[in-house]
Amino acid sequence: MAQPAEQLPRPMLPTPFRVLETWEEIPGCMSLRVEPAGTGDAAGACAFAPGQFYMIYVFGQGEVPISISGDPARTGELTFTVMAVGTVTDALCAVQPGGIIGLRGPFGSVWPVDEIEGRDVIVMGGGLGLAPLRPAVYHLLNHRDRYGDLTLLYGARQPRTILYTDQLAGWSANDSIDINVTVDNAGRDWTGKVGVVTDFLNWRRLDPDRTSALICGPEIMMRFSAYALLDRGVAAENIHISMERNMKCGVRMCGRCQYGPFFVCDDGPVFSFDRVQHLFRIREV
Ligand SMILES: Cc1cc2nc3c(=O)[nH]c(=O)nc-3n(C[C@H](O)[C@H](O)[C@H](O)COP(=O)(O)OP(=O)(O)OC[C@H]3O[C@@H](n4cnc5c(N)ncnc54)[C@H](O)[C@@H]3O)c2cc1C
Numbered sequence: 001m002a003q004p005a006e007q008l009p010r011p012m013l014p015t016p017f018r019v020l021e022t023w024e025e026i027p028g029c030m031s032l033r034v035e036p037a038g039t040g041d042a043a044g045a046c047a048f049a050p051g052q053f054y055m056i057y058v059f060g061q062g063e064v065p066i067s068i069s070g071d072p073a074r075t076g077e078l079t080f081t082v083m084a085v086g087t088v089t090d091a092l093c094a095v096q097p098g099g100i101i102g103l104r105g106p107f108g109s110v111w112p113v114d115e116i117e118g119r120d121v122i123v124m125g126g127g128l129g130l131a132p133l134r135p136a137v138y139h140l141l142n143h144r145d146r147y148g149d150l151t152l153l154y155g156a157r158q159p160r161t162i163l164y165t166d167q168l169a170g171w172s173a174n175d176s177i178d179i180n181v182t183v184d185n186a187g188r189d190w191t192g193k194v195g196v197v198t199d200f201l202n203w204r205r206l207d208p209d210r211t212s213a214l215i216c217g218p219e220i221m222m223r224f225s226a227y228a229l230l231d232r233g234v235a236a237e238n239i240h241i242s243m244e245r246n247m248k249c250g251v252r253m254c255g256r257c258q259y260g261p262f263f264v265c266d267d268g269p270v271f272s273f274d275r276v277q278h279l280f281r282i283r284e285v
């Protein structure tokens, strides 16, 4: 029998948020800007660290983990980027401005943006993996003087599936961060690079002792990227990846997200590669 709401532990209680704005990023993928629907401390309710996620509840449909994709310096609201792949994400992508959704969070570990101050940072994204990385990129750029060289290496399937194209162009236009985009395949009208994202590492000069990497994308992309960086001498503890697993509670109670000895909802989603490297060799973990 379902527990009455007043008996649920607080982390299990969704807070109502109002959808302010939605827009299509790429085919099948929407971004939603939301704010707390109630009165109270909106800034406090929306505080998060880059890399964290919320459990988002679509009334009558269910709940899914979604990373925050917006700027952590923007207070009082949150942005999510959602690919419609199934029941709940389809419904979430269809919510209109003014609609109400439930949020629990923020949950999970963070991109180590404080620990890597003073270092060169390579951000590597594959496909939708750029969404959970974007708050880290915002943070690095908001505090540009605290970091060495900043590089974003991003790979998408096709030109039409490149996320945040206008923003990437804007970032490219100033010298704060070196932006490099590649696609797996493209028509003749694409004048950019074709190939996998790890190709960028082949010719790039990097100082392994002062380089940290943040990686998010399909597991195969993260594996190849992490090993390419290891080959270049970057230590496993300076390579950070963000894992995805099916989730139910989001707060270390149900065990659904177990990954070897870890609960991805709480020990992750962000892990340094030295902690999970042994699991990457085992299929179906
Ligand atoms: C920490 C975390 C952060 C995430 N951040 C984002 C995000 O920012 N944007 C986004 O669009 N999605 C994100 N996801 C993935 C998202 O949670 C799943 O796509 C969603 O749970 C699918 O639910 P559904 O009911 O729409 O689809 P379902 O009907 O449950 O499943 C549809 C298909 O998606 C697969 N699937 C289900 N859950 C996952 C999952 N967790 N990872 C990979 N495949 C899955 C199923 O195997 C099935 O093939 C994140 C997942 C995690 C764990």
Ligand code: FES
Binding pocket: 246, 247, 248, 249, 250, 251, 252, 253, 254, 255, 256, 257, 258, 263, 264, 265, 266
């Ligand atoms: S989702 Fe329940 S323990 Fe992680």
